[in-house]
Amino acid sequence: MMSKRPRIVIIGAGMAGLTAANKLYTATGGKDLFELCVVEGGRRIGGRINTSEFGGDRIEMGATWIHGIGGSPVHQIAQEIHALESEQPWECMDGFSDEPTTVAEGGFELNPPLVEPVTTLFKNLMDYAQGKLGEDSAGSEESDYSRLAAKAFKISAVNGGQEKRSIGYFLRKGLDAYWDSKKDQEELKGYGNWSRRLLEEAVFAMHENTQRTYTSAGDLLTLDYSAESEYRMFPGEEITIAKGYLSIIESLASVLPPGLVQLGRKVTRIEWQPEGHESSSVMENGHAARPVKLHFCDGSNMLADHVIVTVSLGVLKAGIREDSGMFNPPLPSFKSEAISRLGYSVVNKLFVQVKGNDFNLFPSLQLVFHRPDSEFRHKKIPWWMRRTATLCPIYNHSSVLLSWFAGKEALELESLEDEQIVNGVSTTISSFLSKPHKEANSNSHELCNGKANSVGNSHGSAVKVIKILKSQWGNDPLFLGSYSYVAVGSSGDDLDKMAEPLPKLSSCEPAAPPPPLQILFAGEATHRTHYSTTHGAYFSGLREANRLLQHYHCVGV
Numbered sequence: 026m027m028s029k030r031p032r033i034v035i036i037g038a039g040m041a042g043l044t045a046a047n048k049l050y051t052a053t054g055g056k057d058l059f060e061l062c063v064v065e066g067g068r069r070i071g072g073r074i075n076t077s078e079f080g081g082d083r084i085e086m087g088a089t090w091i092h093g094i095g096g097s098p099v100h101q102i103a104q105e106i107h108a109l110e111s112e113q114p115w116e117c118m119d120g121f122s123d124e125p126t127t128v129a130e131g132g133f134e135l136n137p138p139l140v141e142p143v144t145t146l147f148k149n150l151m152d153y154a155q156g157k158l159g160e161d162s163a164g165s166e167e168s169d170y171s172r173l174a175a176k177a178f179k180i181s182a183v184n185g186g187q188e189k190r191s192i193g194y195f196l197r198k199g200l201d202a203y204w205d206s207k208k209d210q211e212e213l214k215g216y217g218n219w220s221r222r223l224l225e226e227a228v229f230a231m232h233e234n235t236q237r238t239y240t241s242a243g244d245l246l247t248l249d250y251s252a253e254s255e256y257r258m259f260p261g262e263e264i265t266i267a268k269g270y271l272s273i274i275e276s277l278a279s280v281l282p283p284g285l286v287q288l289g290r291k292v293t294r295i296e297w298q299p300e301g302h303e304s305s306s307v308m309e310n311g312h313a314a315r316p317v318k319l320h321f322c323d324g325s326n327m328l329a330d331h332v333i334v335t336v337s338l339g340v341l342k343a344g345i346r347e348d349s350g351m352f353n354p355p356l357p358s359f360k361s362e363a364i365s366r367l368g369y370s371v372v373n374k375l376f377v378q379v380k381g382n383d384f385n386l387f388p389s390l391q392l393v394f395h396r397p398d399s400e401f402r403h404k405k406i407p408w409w410m411r412r413t414a415t416l417c418p419i420y421n422h423s424s425v426l427l428s429w430f431a432g433k434e435a436l437e438l439e440s441l442e443d444e445q446i447v448n449g450v451s452t453t454i455s456s457f458l459s460k461p462h463k464e465a466n467s468n469s470h471e472l473c474n475g476k477a478n479s480v481g482n483s484h485g486s487a488v489k490v491i492k493i494l495k496s497q498w499g500n501d502p503l504f505l506g507s508y509s510y511v512a513v514g515s516s517g518d519d520l521d522k523m524a525e526p527l528p529k530l531s532s533c534e535p536a537a538p539p540p541p542l543q544i545l546f547a548g549e550a551t552h553r554t555h556y557s558t559t560h561g562a563y564f565s566g567l568r569e570a571n572r573l574l575q576h577y578h579c580v581g582v
């Protein structure tokens with residue numbers, strides 16, 4: 026009797042799932058060593074990669090950047106398939122490479138002497154937290170601030186509560202240290218309702234808001250400080266993909282035979298055997314039955330020897346809730362606790378098409394807002410706009426602008442009508458690009474160069490918002506958020522636990538059979554140093570494919 030081929034089912038046709046499928050298929054030379062299939066709940070492949078179109082331009086609703094080209098497998102594929110050039114314009118954010126224009130609420134364009142020290146401070150603090158400040162910078166002024174902050178941080182962290190172990194807390198200690206060190210200098214005049222100190226704090230907050238979108242930690246007080254130094258970036262520039270991020274996904278999928286990827290196949294339950302395959306006495310036509318049973322939303326089911334789960338951390342968090350029963354029996358506590366502890370929140374992108382006399386000169390704007398509770402704030406600017414750090418054309422001279430949102434502002438965006446968003450963005454643009462009201466006593470040249478007038482004149486009232494397009498990662502049941510982060514109370518060890526296959530048998534005899542590998546885990550949230558990225562997802566897919574290839578003694582080529 027022919028022995029049955031092992032059946033491998035990959036759940037999810039995103040970066041991790043398709044990388045695993047590509048590896049398993051190509052490593053065995055397309056020979057029928059395995060019965061392989063990918064089941065995807067949605068109607069498209071790509072997952073959190075979702076290249077789309079807006080206002081005639083190619084845009085990314087999800088993954089956007091190759092975070093450092095040196096050593097990035099995504100960059101390598103993009104080069105191989107010539108996806109880095111295009112005739113058609115794309116979301117490349119080249120306008121931002123020129124100096125962005127920093128404007129404070131009310132229309133005051135801020136001068137470099139105000140913005141740059143705070144920006145440098147912020148950058149140095151993050152570099153310090155990420156362990157990137159080399160010894161050579163030891164003598165510099167800024168690294169002195171961050172050392173001071175680190176000291177303050179460590180002292181407080183010993184006795185402190187949870188939030189004192191966060192990046193958010195550390196950053197604010199750094200800002201306090203900065204102000205302390207400037208105490209003796211003369212207090213410079215502010216501008217309009219803005220005092221110098223309020224402006225500095227607001228510029229700092231703008232950088233915090235960018236950090237919120239980088240990490241998806243809606244509240245930086247929940248972002249773990251210690252884990253930050255474990256995160257790895259590739260060296261080199263950060264670029265976008267001219268032919269669209271989806272071209273990478275399509276390239277990975279292109280080697281797979283038709284029918285291998287099945288769309289519209291949402292898995293509702295995964296039944297597995299925690300005691301391992303061997304102990305199962307269930308037989309099927311003289312063979313040990315395949316140990317895993319998948320149930321789909323249409324009521325059908327499928328047996329498998331191995332399942333690679335690549336669904337997002339958000340979907341797993343929902344899946345381990347008692348009422349969900351996604352895993353039957355439930356996941357062991359080491360796994361479900363890691364899933365609960367790790368952070369996962371929402372980041373959304375908002376595209377705005379504008380029209381104006383000379384819209385093609387819309388600047389790359391850095392937005393400096395009053396605090397949400399400030400008496401000076403422009404009351405008509407909605408709260409969900411107030412933590413938006415930038416508003417920039419997606420390429421030089423494009424009429425499409427882009428802003429990023431994180432946390433509760435990102436979720437709010439999903440629930441609003443397009444018209445409400447159009448109004449909110451319009452009000453914001455007119456407040457920032459309007460001619461500021463001059464006050465007799467605010468003639469400080471240090472902070473504001475008066476250019477706000479020219480920016481205002483050429484744009485403020487002339488810019489009209491035509492339409493918008495927003496991503497909606499938070500409420501989509503196939504994602505339930507955007508990407509993961511290490512939350513306070515969690516650690517890099519939890520990311521390693523995410524990657525461990527099940528069942529985890531306790532036997533440690535030397536002759537113990539190899540682990541049955543019923544459920545394997547891949548996906549962005551299973552990579553200790555490259556979590557939250559496409560290349561992290563890629564590496565994780567490769568890792569799990571190789572685990573199975575090794576299991577069957579056909580080590581990957």
Ligand SMILES: Cc1cc2nc3c(=O)[nH]c(=O)nc-3n(C[C@H](O)[C@H](O)[C@H](O)COP(=O)(O)OP(=O)(O)OC[C@H]3O[C@@H](n4cnc5c(N)ncnc54)[C@H](O)[C@@H]3O)c2cc1C
Pocket residue numbers: 036037038039040041042064065066067070071072073074086087088089090091092290291292293335336337340372373374496498502503504506507508547548549550556557558559560562
């Ligand atoms: C707004 C945004 C911006 C980003 N920007 C960047 C960036 O600039 N650079 C970068 O490197 N990364 C970025 N990322 C992160 C990157 O997109 C992800 O880390 C990566 O794509 C995740 O791939 P994955 O395979 O792990 O998961 P996914 O892409 O989520 O794939 C999982 C798949 O499983 C499917 N699925 C879910 N539940 C089920 C079910 N029950 N049954 C069957 N199928 C199911 C989903 O539909 C999905 O297709 C961004 C993400 C977002 C949302």
Ligand SMILES: *[C@@H]1O[C@H](CO)[C@@H](O)[C@H](O)[C@H]1NC(C)=O
Pocket residue numbers: 119120122123421422
């Ligand atoms: C963008 O356009 C401006 C004005 O035309 C030009 O000065 C600048 O060099 C351009 N920047 C890039 C990156 O192409």
Ligand SMILES: *[C@@H]1O[C@H](CO)[C@@H](O)[C@H](O)[C@H]1NC(C)=O
Pocket residue numbers: 075076077078086495496497498501
């Ligand atoms: C993916 O892009 C399409 C537009 O092309 C959009 O309708 C859909 O909402 C996007 N998905 C998410 C989760 O944002």
Ligand SMILES: CC(=O)N[C@H]1CO[C@H](CO)[C@@H](O)[C@@H]1O
Pocket residue numbers: 217218400401462463464
């Ligand atoms: C609350 C407050 O003082 N608001 C003032 C801010 O500045 C504008 C003009 O610069 C005044 O008109 C407001 O009264």
